[in-house]
Amino acid sequence: MSVVVVMGAQWGDEGKGKFVDLLAAQAEVVVRATGGANAGHTVWANGQQYKLHQIPSGILYPGTLCLIGHGVVLDPAKLLQEMEYLRGKGVDLSNLRISAGAHVVFPYHIRLDEAEEDRKGANKIGTTRRGIGPAYMDKFARVGIRLIDLLDKDEFLPKLAAQVEAKNQLLDRVYGMPGFTVEEIAGPYLEYAEQLRPFVANTVELVNDAIDTGKNVLFEGAQGHLLDIDFGTYPYVTASHPIAAGAIIGAGVGPTRINKVVGVVKAYTSRVGEGPFPTELMDATGEVIREKGHEYGTTTGRPRRIGWLDLVMVRFACRVSGITDLAVPHLDTLAKTGLKTLKVCVGYRLPDGTVTKEFPVGLKALAQVTPVYEELENWAWSESLSKAQKLEELPEGAQRYVKLIEDYTGVPVSILGIGSERTEAIYRDTMFGA
Ligand code: IMP
Ligand code: MG
Numbered sequence: 303m304s305v306v307v308v309m310g311a312q313w314g315d316e317g318k319g320k321f322v323d324l325l326a327a328q329a330e331v332v333v334r335a336t337g338g339a340n341a342g343h344t345v346w347a348n349g350q351q352y353k354l355h356q357i358p359s360g361i362l363y364p365g366t367l368c369l370i371g372h373g374v375v376l377d378p379a380k381l382l383q384e385m386e387y388l389r390g391k392g393v394d395l396s397n398l399r400i401s402a403g404a405h406v407v408f409p410y411h412i413r414l415d416e417a418e419e420d421r422k423g424a425n426k427i428g429t430t431r432r433g434i435g436p437a438y439m440d441k442f443a444r445v446g447i448r449l450i451d452l453l454d455k456d457e458f459l460p461k462l463a464a465q466v467e468a469k470n471q472l473l474d475r476v477y478g479m480p481g482f483t484v485e486e487i488a489g490p491y492l493e494y495a496e497q498l499r500p501f502v503a504n505t506v507e508l509v510n511d512a513i514d515t516g517k518n519v520l521f522e523g524a525q526g527h528l529l530d531i532d533f534g535t536y537p538y539v540t541a542s543h544p545i546a547a548g549a550i551i552g553a554g555v556g557p558t559r560i561n562k563v564v565g566v567v568k569a570y571t572s573r574v575g576e577g578p579f580p581t582e583l584m585d586a587t588g589e590v591i592r593e594k595g596h597e598y599g600t601t602t603g604r605p606r607r608i609g610w611l612d613l614v615m616v617r618f619a620c621r622v623s624g625i626t627d628l629a630v631p632h633l634d635t636l637a638k639t640g641l642k643t644l645k646v647c648v649g650y651r652l653p654d655g656t657v658t659k660e661f662p663v664g665l666k667a668l669a670q671v672t673p674v675y676e677e678l679e680n681w682a683w684s685e686s687l688s689k690a691q692k693l694e695e696l697p698e699g700a701q702r703y704v705k706l707i708e709d710y711t712g713v714p715v716s717i718l719g720i721g722s723e724r725t726e727a728i729y730r731d732t733m734f735g736a
Contacts, residue, residue, distance in 0.1 A: 304733065304734045305559050306325060306564060307520075307523065307563045307564065307623075308325065308520065309549070309625075310526025311527050311615075311628070312527065312568060312571055312573075312616070312619070313574075314341075314544070314573070315573075315600070315606060316526060317719060319345045319354065319359050320344075320346070321564065321566055321629045321717060321719070322360070323362060323724060325564075325733055325734070326359060326360035326363050327363060328734040331367045331508070331512045332359065332366055332368050332520045333369040333370075333505075333519065333553045334358045334369070334371065334522050335373045336371075336373045336523070336525075336544060337525055337540065337544065338355075338432060339355050339356055339381075339432045340524075341355055343359055343522075348724075350391065352393075355384055355600075356370065356374070356376065357381070357384055357398065361388060361393055361397070364397075365397065366397060367397050367399065368397055368398050369401070370404060371403075371506075371554065372448075372552065372554065373553065374552065375406070375433075377406075378407075378497075378498060382497055382498070399502070399503040401503075401504075402450035403449070405449075406448060406451075406491075407434070408437075408465070408491070410481070410482055411437045412433035413473060413479060414477075415434070417477040421477065427576060427577075428576040429575065439541070452491060452492075452495045453499060453502065458488075462488055462491075470482065505554070506553070506555075509554065521549035523548070523566075524544060530543055530622075533622050535578065538577030545619075546560070546622075546625070563623050563624055564629050565616070565629070566629045567611070567629070568611075568631060569632045569633050570595070570608060570611050570632065570635075571608070571609040571610065571611060571612050572607060572609070573607050577665065579607055580612060580668065581609035581610040581647045582609040583609050587639075587641065590641070594639050595608075610645045611646045611647065613647060613707065613711065614650055614658075615661060616711055617659060617710065617711050625713055627713065627731065628708075628713050628716065629715070630715050632719060633687065633696070633700055633720050634721050641681070641682060642679070642680065642682050643680075643681060644677070645675040645678075646676050647674065649673075649674035650671035650674065651674050653670050678703060681702070687700070687721070690728060714730070717731075717733075
């Protein structure tokens, strides 16, 4: 048995969905512990594409218990839509459980997210405009409304009234925007509460029971290391903890219970939203990777910014989260680009000419670094990779690429993605023990 955390080691959208889905085949419990409707996980299974936002990808396996922990900020309208979408695809939802401790996203959070982004103008963060930041702000300001409140009308209505009054003042006086009435929010939200009530459970007990009884438990990360509120490229970050520690806080398990942390590293780098990006490609090379990798946001549809693989960044993620294994998807995407030479960033040159492996604190410093690249020549190949079973069966260039990642980070690449389907992966180690 094992307890495994899967997290993004870059700026999100590393392809975590695919590996979570692969590992979920062996997991008995899958937990989502951070973030909210900002996340977008694309999974291909049985020739069908599934786009998930708040529900753990493990839901695609009948019988797998899927938990949404209290660290998540829950948008009930969007969650119910997602549930409908999955039901429409024949997915059984009877094993979904939601923590009553999760904070709830309200329409005023979404309006405030938009208003604040628009106010910032050129300095905007580039958020997903899902109300994530304002919902976490309320949580930490200790005025948030949790699912447990929503389920109890007598608790909920006064709390909502207080929040509507406060938020209306903010919307009006700071942003010059219209506010909300209590009724227009309370009506639909009380209905959402009834629809969600059957799914609410004590997820802390469920996940700890599962671990105590030797079950395989998988924590499904959202976003990525560089979007972490503390370790990411602040302020161009999300408002939660995509690092491995976020999983234990957001689900309510102790750090001693985690056996493995799998960091997902896409074979190149992408990001949505603003902020410095040292290896960004603004040319035709970036364009071809974006097209072959279908690099458009799952949640917002925005074209993602593309760059070469940055191992300085990945090494930082490995340290902060104690990553034990790397998973590398999209090797096939790079192959399809037909690029003859690949570049990988192995250091940052500072303005004084010295080269470092340390990721800087602060955006000013990050904007001033110049990436130092190692070039992998004659990397390309033409044959399809999707049938390979072992690393040794991949073209020599791909093997060199994997070795470079391992040598630099000191962490083994234990899983490789060589196509979008579930089966198109190479395992070099089992994540859930023998
Ligand atoms: P927020 O999470 O909507 O507040 O957005 C803050 C930053 O995180 C923005 O740069 C978003 O584009 C980014 N972000 C949030 N969720 C995701 C995700 O799931 N994948 C990639 N980027 C994300
Ligand atoms: Mg995504």
